[in-house]
Amino acid sequence: MSQPKTIIEKVWDQHVVHEEEGKPNLLYIDLHLIHEVTSPQAFEGLRLSGRKVRRPDLTYATMDHNVPTIHRNVIKDQISKKQMETLEENCEEFGISLADINHPDQGIVHVIGPELGLTQPGKTIVCGDSHTSTHGAFGALAFGIGTSEVEHVLATQSIWQAPPKTLQVHIDGKLGTGVTAKDLILAVIGRFGVRFGTGHVIEYTGEAIRNLSMEERMTICNMSIEAGARAGLISPDETTVEYLRGKRYVPEGEEFDQVAQQWLNLASDPGARYDMELEIHADEIEPQVTWGTNPSHCVPVSAQVPDPLDAESDDEKDSIERALEYMGLEANQTIQSIPIEHVFIGSCTNSRISDLRKAADIVKGGRVHEGIRALVVPGSQSVKQAAEKEGLDQIFIDAGFEWRDAGCSMCLAMNDDIVPPGERCASTSNRNFEGRQGNGARTHLVSPEMAAAAALEGRFVDVRKQMSTV
Amino acid sequence: MEPLKKHHGIVYPLNRSNVDTDQIIPKQFLKRIERTGFGQFLFYNWRFNDDGSLKENFSLNDPKYNDASILVGGENFGCGSSREHAPWAIQDYGFKVVIAPSFADIFYNNCFKNGILPIQLPNDAVEKLMEKAEDEIYGLSVDLEKQVVYGREMEVNFDIQPYHKEMLLNGWDEIAVTLTHEDKIDQYEKNTKGVKTLGIS
Incomplete structure (x- = not known):
């Protein structure tokens, strides 16, 4: 053989x-x-x-x-x-x-x-x-x-x-x-x-x-x-x-x-x-939120922002310190204490119909928290159409989201969908690099469900708790 | 493409890991339809304040690196987006050689297409280079034929794929090289019959 x-x-x-x-x-x-x-x-x-x-x-x-x-x-x-x-x-x-x-x-x-x-x-x-x-x-x-x-x-x-x-x-x-x-x-x-x-x-x-x-x-x-x-x-x-x-x-x-x-x-x-x-066990995984400036800078939603003093190498310590400074976060701050100003549901990572359905399930009947600008950008015009047929657009609009046409949008902010300097975004995209969503913008990567929940609460919350109350 | 055989230049040390292509050339500069003119935007958000003035605390703005042509970076240099605007910006700014302990794959490949030599050196050699170039104006020579970099108190050999080496030494147009195998591409298409149209294989 x-x-x-x-x-x-x-x-x-x-x-x-x-x-x-x-x-x-x-x-x-x-x-x-x-x-x-x-x-x-x-x-x-x-x-x-x-x-x-x-x-x-x-x-x-x-x-x-x-x-x-x-x-x-x-x-x-x-x-x-x-x-x-x-x-x-x-x-x-x-x-x-x-x-x-x-x-x-x-x-x-x-x-x-x-x-x-x-x-x-x-x-x-x-x-x-x-x-x-x-x-x-x-x-x-x-x-x-x-x-x-x-x-x-x-x-x-x-x-x-x-x-x-x-x-x-x-x-x-x-x-x-x-x-x-x-x-x-x-x-x-x-x-x-x-x-x-x-x-x-x-x-x-x-x-x-x-x-x-x-x-x-x-x-x-x-x-x-x-x-x-x-x-x-x-x-x-x-x-x-x-x-x-x-x-x-x-x-x-x-x-x-x-x-x-x-x-x-x-x-x-x-x-x-x-x-x-390499191996990893699915049962051990919690909803994740990134706190830093590359996608490995992530922790479970129940955790805290890391402390540079706990770093295992000088290189890692530098990297954490620089990321905390850019992100405007304190070491050991809880993830759920981080307030946000923007929510972006979209990008080639999470803008498909099932992503929008799951986000809409969380949003349904709720209101986008005061002071938050929240965008839903379907991944394609056919995703947009399918969502509208199911009435998802109305759920988002009723809750105070903006409902947009398809494109890469705020994932990399090449068009006008930009996060202003120093402001914070819960984003379903893939990169939390410095300046990715706009010069000085602070990106936190999350799932569509977590982004939707953050939009309603104005800060990161464990979406699992919201689900049990729905 | 210009051949690159030997190079001597001043080293600029960028002591950071995971320098991504969004930092090398931010997205607002990707809208041009030309290959040239990107050097002025290199590391834009690190080099410039919002009002366009220079950030004094960013090392590349130190006049001692004005004539630098060898960029030394940390691990995973060039990660992130596939944008070739990143090597275009590096080259247009005046760098010919980039040295790091490790590179992201797409960026590494993109360098060769533009006559830039990316050299992977062991961590301790990179650290030594960083230290020297931070302390003084440090000149380094690169000999691609012999696969060696050398300067004061330092000499290190490096590995490179023979194909990449040939390409840079000769300044090849890769498409022209590939087209010498056009009969094989024809044959492949004939044999597989498939890939007939966009979808149906």
């Missing part, structure tokens, strides 16, 4: 176009996703060297990073406008499908890929965006690339990549009520740090992962990059197949059944070996 293989090795081996001693592999790319911010220089490079896009039919573009989420067609920022127009012209010139700002399929690139069924198990997927790891939820090998690599993929439909090391993150047990996929991935990064995945592709395994919906799996894989990993993925199973059935770009009928069987065969073989293995 042949050696058992991980899904990472299987997908990799299927895509090697060329290998040569002393060189990375030349890897074929099945799907190239494009957005307005990291592509203009790549298209310009093609024009300068007189090259074409090899497979426009495997390339799909949208606008997400700097689109306005309100008053859609009034783009005040002329440079943003120019960037969007440039994408439109480039797609036109090179024959690439584009979901532009007025298109019903428009949305965050990592939300629309899966919902259109462009994302499929076993595909190699790249995009000039680090959160491309999201698509790994389907058992695709999906990773972020730079603009030069975008140009390379446009021209050749391939990329040079050294075979990655494999890393299994095994999560057994069950998540408790009110504890979400977001809490799980934050807890993993909190435990193992922001660079444990460097040079590796992570496969998430175990009972807790199997029990997650596809949308929850996307939340997990999305944040693989925050652990430094090149990609993160989950072996396909029936949950994957059922999610994809009926999606627009997926085959139908008998052909679907055949392709579904191929997808299932991609799952890691029993006994497959990984270069590294």
Whole structure:
């Protein structure tokens, strides 16, 4: 019998176009996703060297990073406008499908890929965006690339990549009520740090992962990059197949059944070996809140902000001190004593319909706390429509939330959705870096449920207590 | 791309871990559609006050580093977003070499595409470099061919993938290199038959 293989090795081996001693592999790319911010220089490079896009039919573009989420067609920022127009012209010139700002399929690139069924198990997927790891939820090998690599993929439909090391993150047990996929991935990064995945592709395994919906799996894989990993993925199973059935770009009928069987065969073989293995127990995880300036700076909602004096190294002490200063927090302050001014529910991590449903469950009948500005930004225009059909928009609006159009929005504040200097935001996004949501802005990463609860209370609270009173 | 074989320059020490690409080049500067002109925005929020004046306590603003061309950082340098604007800003500011104990993968790759040499050195060597460059104007020589960095009282060898090394030494256009294998890409597409359209494989 042949050696058992991980899904990472299987997908990799299927895509090697060329290998040569002393060189990375030349890897074929099945799907190239494009957005307005990291592509203009790549298209310009093609024009300068007189090259074409090899497979426009495997390339799909949208606008997400700097689109306005309100008053859609009034783009005040002329440079943003120019960037969007440039994408439109480039797609036109090179024959690439584009979901532009007025298109019903428009949305965050990592939300629309899966919902259109462009994302499929076993595909190699790249995009000039680090959160491309999201698509790994389907058992695709999906990773972020730079603009030069975008140009390379446009021209050749391939990329040079050294075979990655494999890393299994095994999560057994069950998540408790009110504890979400977001809490799980934050807890993993909190435990193992922001660079444990460097040079590796992570496969998430175990009972807790199997029990997650596809949308929850996307939340997990999305944040693989925050652990430094090149990609993160989950072996396909029936949950994957059922999610994809009926999606627009997926085959139908008998052909679907055949392709579904191929997808299932991609799952890691029993006994497959990984270069590294880590384990964490789902039952031990509580809702998480970040207190600092990288995603590993997180603690359970019942805990306190750490004390630099307890740090294990000088480097860690420096890092905690600098983070506390930036965040305007005191050592040992309880998480639940931290007041907030903004709430952002959105981003490629947590803006899908199930995220909005869960947040709406908490919000229903409540009022956004005085002095808080709260935004809900659906991940795509179709998520927005679906939510409106269910009446979720009204629940949010009645409670005092702003209900917006789709885009990356306040996750990185490239459009007008900005957190002002020194102000604090409970955010369902993925990065709490200095200045991420605006110069001087203070970001606390949480789940949609925790963000919703914080919006009502004006500070962080344990959402599990709210749930028991509902 | 300009080849890079040897470099001699002044070291600028940035003694922080996990320097992310949001710090290297904040998002408000990602809207340009050109590759050039990003150097003025490098480490913008660390270098400048809200009114645009220089922050005196940020080390890069110390005139002794005005001519620095070798950036030495802490662990996990360049983590976060895939934005190539980060190496563009570093290069446009005048840095040719970045040294750190470890790099984030995407940033590391992006450097080679732009003629910047990222060098991974052991922690103690990086610490020594930091100390020297904080105390004095410290010059360092980098020889890519021989894979060695050396300066006063210090000489360290470094590892680099042969492919990356060749690319920088020759200043290759990677796409042109790949296109020499175009027949293999054609063959791959023929063999797999699949990947016919956007969705259906």
